[in-house]
Amino acid sequence: MKGLAGILIALMLPAAPATAQSAEEIRFAKAWLNSLQQRSFQANREYCGYMGRTTDGRFAATRARKGKEDSCFVRWNSKIDIFASYHTHGGFDPDHYNEIPSTDDLRGDHADGVNGYVATPGGRLWFIDGERLTARQICGLGCLQQDPDFIAGIDGNIPDVLRYSDIERIENR
Numbered sequence: 001m002k003g004l005a006g007i008l009i010a011l012m013l014p015a016a017p018a019t020a021q022s023a024e025e026i027r028f029a030k031a032w033l034n035s036l037q038q039r040s041f042q043a044n045r046e047y048c049g050y051m052g053r054t055t056d057g058r059f060a061a062t063r064a065r066k067g068k069e070d071s072c073f074v075r076w077n078s079k080i081d082i083f084a085s086y087h088t089h090g091g092f093d094p095d096h097y098n099e100i101p102s103t104d105d106l107r108g109d110h111a112d113g114v115n116g117y118v119a120t121p122g123g124r125l126w127f128i129d130g131e132r133l134t135a136r137q138i139c140g141l142g143c144l145q146q147d148p149d150f151i152a153g154i155d156g157n158i159p160d161v162l163r164y165s166d167i168e169r170i171e172n173r
Helices: 002-012 023-043 102-113 164-171
Strands: 046-051 059-061 081-088 113-118 124-128 134-138 160-165
Touching: 002 164, 023 046, 023 059, 023 081, 023 113, 023 124, 023 134, 059 113, 081 102, 102 113, 102 164, 160 164
Parallel strands: 081 113
Antiparallel strands: 046 059, 046 081, 113 124, 124 134, 134 160
């Protein structure tokens, strides 16, 4: 029940932009997820893991784990000081909202007490604020590698910032 109460409290917070991330962290997340995009498209699977810092302060990521078409689970890793989850969204699917994080993505990061990064088939990079349950586009279409099958515009206009309730509304259409 404690987790549900936390989600409800977070949903009542104002829709402020996600906390600012350092340029170094964003460069690291962008490069790491970009390196996974082709593999994710070809397998039509999500790849996931955690990002953090080593004991000497360098950015690091856990080895990417191959998930399913629309989910990916990875075990916590204590070898790095974890600050975020990461995952790709697999190959483009015209029947899915591929271009935004899901409510499951936001809830998972919230439950783990971390933020998150999500790469989409259209090449977007999203930052998930796990505490506030919001998602913010770090960069839009084509920022990362795109799935060759991607069709721009199929999901309509995608805002730069989404609250949990916004995503829930989209998922329930």
